[in-house]
Amino acid sequence: MTLTTWETLAAKKRQALxxxxxxxxxxxxxxxxxxxxxxxxxxxxxxxxxxxxELAITNSTALELLPKLASGELKSETVTRAFCKRAAAAHQLTNCLSETCFPRALETAQKLDTHLSQTGQPIGPLHGLPISLKDNFNLAGLDATVGFVSHIGDAAKSDSALAQLLAKAGAVFYVKTNVPTAMMIAESVNNVFGRTVSPLNRNLTSGGSSGGESALIAFKGSPWGIGTDIGGSLRIPAACTGIFTLRPSFGRFPTLGCRSGMPGQEAVQSVNGPLTRTLDDLAFWAKTVVDSEPWHADPRCLPIPWRETALETNPGSCKLKIAVMWDDGLAKPTPPVSRALRETVEKLKAKGHEIVEWSSVDQDEGGRLLKRMFLADGGKAIRKEIERSGEPWMEELAMYETATEIGAYEYWQLHLDRVAFQKKYLDRWVASGIDAILCPTTPYSSVENSKFKHVGYTGVYNVLDYSCISFPCGIKVDSKIDSAPGDTYEPLTELDRTIQAEYNAEAVHGMPINLQLVGRRLEEEKVIAMVKVVLDATS
Structure with a gap:
């Protein structure tokens, strides 16, 4: 690293891409x-x-493509070439990629086509389908910089466990996507590749840390993307671009062989999940991964098969009891998100679902726990990589730059505080008898680049390890209706004051609005089914 500057290394990496x-x-x-x-x-x-x-292929959903690939109506090479081209265009317009492996993808696709023509049988349930991966998923021969200059040239020796599982199911890997430095910023910006923007409005963020994935999928440069979530890194990008994602509980999907921005930090676990344009695609991906029995590949995966719910077998007769959290007590959602939540609640009531209030009384504690866990090492993990290359600290990582390390005893006490918080939240949930919590995913529909400020709506559920879906509710921002709060607005906190003051209705006009549905731990099947019920009630 001392033989050249970090700027030169980053420039060479961008040119290589x-x-x-x-x-x-x-x-x-x-x-x-x-x-x-x-x-x-x-x-x-x-x-x-x-x-x-090419347009017909790339405009199709995964579930529309898979039967055609399995039957041979579409060749995997043809589909892969179409998505490679559209992903290349997406990168040139939004800066969403970090790595490509086009030759590997085409070689894989050709082998799949040959196998199908010779045997008449597809390789597996994902036969021939191109799938994009977030940068931190190791693929042999490719870097996983996770936004650090110091990781440039440190190519992976083998594929991550999830990549191996998906490949056995017939998937084709062709690109990896951009993330923020250490994957610990709510927007996708770093000193290696720069900033990823939203294809819906390039003045707005695509979110983070899976923001390269969300930009690529919103541009239809990928039928399916896989990201990760440790504080909202799936749900925030989905909300910023109006797509679907599932934040599962730890242990449902394999995480072995992924690079972390803070390796060894396990007080709050990072999880993997899909980013898709439809809920049906999301559900199929989740079931496919669980049906592959990933607990044989990753020792921390739980041996829980996919479980059909009563909501799926008899959806018309199921009425949900949903608790609504209008705000988290720290920052109210901006006007369009508040309106979308109100309108969704009214439609659910009209369909006979029971709506109750959910107090934000515990949200602040959950957010403070998340921050304490992230900063427990005093920022050492991030500092080590930044100092190796000499790259500057990103402004958004200031709290890691100034953090103070705690000792082992204090860390153990932090774990005790976490479990006590989880128990308190569980007791409230059980006593209320609810099926789910409906709340904002973020305070924003989306927001101008560099202005994202609050991850509290997502991060608390990482501390709790709950199953969550961020989903487009079918409502878009209307600047004429969703005007900024007036002078009489009384903010909850200084953070709230800033978020509301910076809200620009014209800047986000026409943007889709996502909400978040939260289920209990390890309720992935149920939360997917419940979102289907919500979408049916609001369509």
Whole structure:
């Protein structure tokens, strides 16, 4: 690292990424939208650069593609090429990728096509489907920098456990996606690749830390993406781009072989989950992973098979008892999110579901626990990597830069505090008899780049290890209705004052709004089924 500067290393890495895109997938300069164009999701259709077949393939959902791939109606090589091209375009417009492995993808796809033609049988339930991965999933031969300059050139020796499982099911890997430094910022920005923006509006963030995935999927450069979540890193990007995600409880999906931004930090566990454009795609992915019995590959996976719920077998007769948390006591949601929550609640009531209030009394404690766990090492894990390369600290990581390390005894006490908090929250839940909590995913629909400030709505449920889904509720921001709070607004906290003061209705006009449905620990099947009920009630 001392032979060159961090800037040179980062520049070389960015150029290598650019060079990995074949010339035929570089968008001709005369077709590129101007930098001033905010929404670029229509580029594939409007540019004329994609063939009708490429558009038909990449506009399809995973569940629409899989039967055609399994039958041979579509070749995996054809589908893979289409998504490689669209992912390349997405990167050129949003800066969403960190790695490509196009030759590996095409070779894999060709082998899958040959196997199908010779045997008449698909490899597995994901036969031939391209799947994108967040940067921290190890793939042999590729870096997993997780936003650190110090990890450039430190290529993985083998694939992560989840990647191996998905490959056995027939998946094709073709790209990895950008994350923030250490994956500990709610927007995807780092000193290696820079900032990823939302394809729906490039002035807005795609969220973090799985923001490269959310940008790619919203652009339809991937039918399925896999990200991770330690404080909201799946749910926040999903909310910023209007897609679906599942934050599972630890142990349902394998995490072995993923690179961490703070390795060894296990007071709050990082989990893997899908990012999709439809709930059906999400449900199929989750069931497929569990049906593969991942507990044989990852020693920390729980041997729990996929469990059908009464909501799935007889959805029409099931009425839910849902607790609504209107705010977390620290920062109220911005006006469009509050409106979306109100309207969703009214529609649920109209369908006969029971709605009760959920107090935010415990949310502050949960948020403080999360912060204490993240900072327990005094920022050493992050500092070590930053000092190795000499790259500057990101402004968003200031609390890690100034943190003070605690001792082993204090760390043990922190674990005791965590369990006591989990027990208190559980007791409230059981006493209330609720099925789920409905609340904002974030205070924002989305927000301008560099202005995301509060992860409390998601992070508390990481401390609790609850199953959560962030889902688009079908409502979009309307700047005429969702005007900023007036001078008479009384903020809950200084944080709330700042968030409301910075709210810009015109900047987020037309953006989709996500809400969050929270189930109890290890209730992945139930929370998926409950979101289906909510969407049915609000459609």
């Amino acid at each position: 650019r060079n990995s895109i074949p010339p035929e997938w570089i968008v001709p300069e005369h077709l590129l939208p101007p930098d001033s164009q905010e929404d670029v999701t229509g580029f594939p259709e409007s540019s004329g650069w994609f063939t009708p077949e």
